[in-house]
Amino acid sequence: MLQTADGKLPLDVSFTIEKGQFLAIYGNSGTGKTTLLRILAGLTQAEKTHIEVANEVWDNSQNKIHLSVQNRSIGFVFQDYALFPNLTVKENLEFALQKNDNTQIVSELIELMELQSLQNSKPQNLSGGQKQRVALARAIVRKPKILLLDEPLSALDDEMRFKLQDYILKIHQKYQLTTVMITHSIPEIFKLSDKVIILDKGKILKEGTPSEVFSEEKISSKFKLTGEIISITKSDIIYIIQVFSGNNIIKVVATENEIKDFKIGQKVLVASKAFNPIIQVLS
Amino acid sequence: MNTLNGNITSIQSYEGISLVKVKSNDTIFTSIVLDTPETASYLETGHSVKIIFKETEVIISKDFSPNISIQNRLQCTIESIKKGVLLSQISLNFGETVIESIITTNACEQLQLEKKDAVMALIKTNEVSLSPND
Numbered sequence: 001m002l003q004t005a006d007g008k009l010p011l012d013v014s015f016t017i018e019k020g021q022f023l024a025i026y027g028n029s030g031t032g033k034t035t036l037l038r039i040l041a042g043l044t045q046a047e048k049t050h051i052e053v054a055n056e057v058w059d060n061s062q063n064k065i066h067l068s069v070q071n072r073s074i075g076f077v078f079q080d081y082a083l084f085p086n087l088t089v090k091e092n093l094e095f096a097l098q099k100n101d102n103t104q105i106v107s108e109l110i111e112l113m114e115l116q117s118l119q120n121s122k123p124q125n126l127s128g129g130q131k132q133r134v135a136l137a138r139a140i141v142r143k144p145k146i147l148l149l150d151e152p153l154s155a156l157d158d159e160m161r162f163k164l165q166d167y168i169l170k171i172h173q174k175y176q177l178t179t180v181m182i183t184h185s186i187p188e189i190f191k192l193s194d195k196v197i198i199l200d201k202g203k204i205l206k207e208g209t210p211s212e213v214f215s216e217e218k219i220s221s222k223f224k225l226t227g228e229i230i231s232i233t234k235s236d237i238i239y240i241i242q243v244f245s246g247n248n249i250i251k252v253v254a255t256e257n258e259i260k261d262f263k264i265g266q267k268v269l270v271a272s273k274a275f276n277p278i279i280q281v282l283s
Numbered sequence: 284m285n286t287l288n289g290n291i292t293s294i295q296s297y298e299g300i301s302l303v304k305v306k307s308n309d310t311i312f313t314s315i316v317l318d319t320p321e322t323a324s325y326l327e328t329g330h331s332v333k334i335i336f337k338e339t340e341v342i343i344s345k346d347f348s349p350n351i352s353i354q355n356r357l358q359c360t361i362e363s364i365k366k367g368v369l370l371s372q373i374s375l376n377f378g379e380t381v382i383e384s385i386i387t388t389n390a391c392e393q394l395q396l397e398k399k400d401a402v403m404a405l406i407k408t409n410e411v412s413l414s415p416n417d
Contacts, residue, residue, distance in 0.1 A: 219335065219412050219413070220316040220323070220414065236368055236370050237371065237372050255383060256372075275409035275410075276409075
């Protein structure tokens with residue numbers, strides 16, 4: 001059961017992830033995304049569950065099987081960094097090791113995540129992006145089968161976000177992880193994931209590849225982008241709508257009639273036919 | 284944007300591009316799209332679609348059979364004209380619906396457009412988008 005603003009709501013989902021797949025979970029707040037991840041991690045016990053990972057049962061409510069967090073081969077990264085403040089970067093990684101683990105992985109990850117110059121720093125001296133890089137490295141020190149990411153990049157600015165996406169992709173591929181990531185960013189889903197699930201009120205609303213799920217043809221136009229209205233200015237008898245999209249501000253002309261439905265901050269789709277844009281090589 | 288409802292009457296596809304004819308208000312519209320019935324399921328004869336085109340792409344002609352390449356030709360009467368300094372918005376009665384055209388005020392004056400004038404609204408094939416009605 002999910003506790004939501006609308007009262008209790010059952011979380012009722014069933015899905016399969018292939019080994020090595022990158023699954024994105026998308027949906028509004030309070031639809032059960034984090035709960036789902038916590039159940040996978042064994043942090044939350046659901047009433048009725050069956051979770052099987054590579055023929056190993058992690059959860060089965062009927063047979064009273066519930067593997068503890070420690071016994072699940074998972075790595076977890078949350079939105080907040082949750083590093084040990086009194087340990088250096090390197091020590092934070094080493095702390096995640098268990099008795100018989102090969103310590104080689106720590107230096108390998110420090111190199112892979114480009115943390116060499118930071119390895120002796122304490123978390124308080126790191127930027128948000130650096131902390132999250134450490135948290136990612138720490139999550140895979142034990143070479144988990146599954147990496148669970150709960151909006152790990154949402155507190156970062158765009159530039160840092162793009163960089164961290166590259167790191168996530170790099171470790172996902174290098175360590176052949178099966179990754180489940182909660183995110184609110186559609187471009188991020190397209191960049192990282194093979195499969196996406198849209199959760200709505202505790203149920204799976206849609207499931208498929210990012211293009212199957214998000215590129216449903218609402219309009220035949222092929223020159224499309226989504227953004228947010230940042231200003232509406234009257235010019236002569238028309239209106240100029242400024243839309244912020246990705247890192248760009250674009251302008252679109254609209255009529256007086258159209259702007260009745262527009263307001264600042266509104267998410268919009270901007271579309272043009274593929275025949276119109278001019279394309280030029282940047283020198 | 285101008286939006287009209289219509290039904291697909293024919294589709295001609297070649298190498299990923301389709302020329303789609305849509306009937307609305309007893310007029311056949313032509314649209315060209317980078318899709319085929321294989322890539323977009325709504326591309327089938329009879330399917331209900333919205334015909335979408337921008338006000339600024341609607342050309343006004345006082346000549347009813349101009350010898351020009353534009354395929355979409357709509358017989359309209361001017362319902363109203365809103366004149367601005369540089370641009371003017373012409374509201375046109377087309378069958379049961381109203382479509383809007385934004386042209387320069389210079390063009391509006393050159394054509395001596397007046398309310399109730401019968402005019403032809405012209406839209407290039409590659410300016411018409413389609414959106415399936417589901």
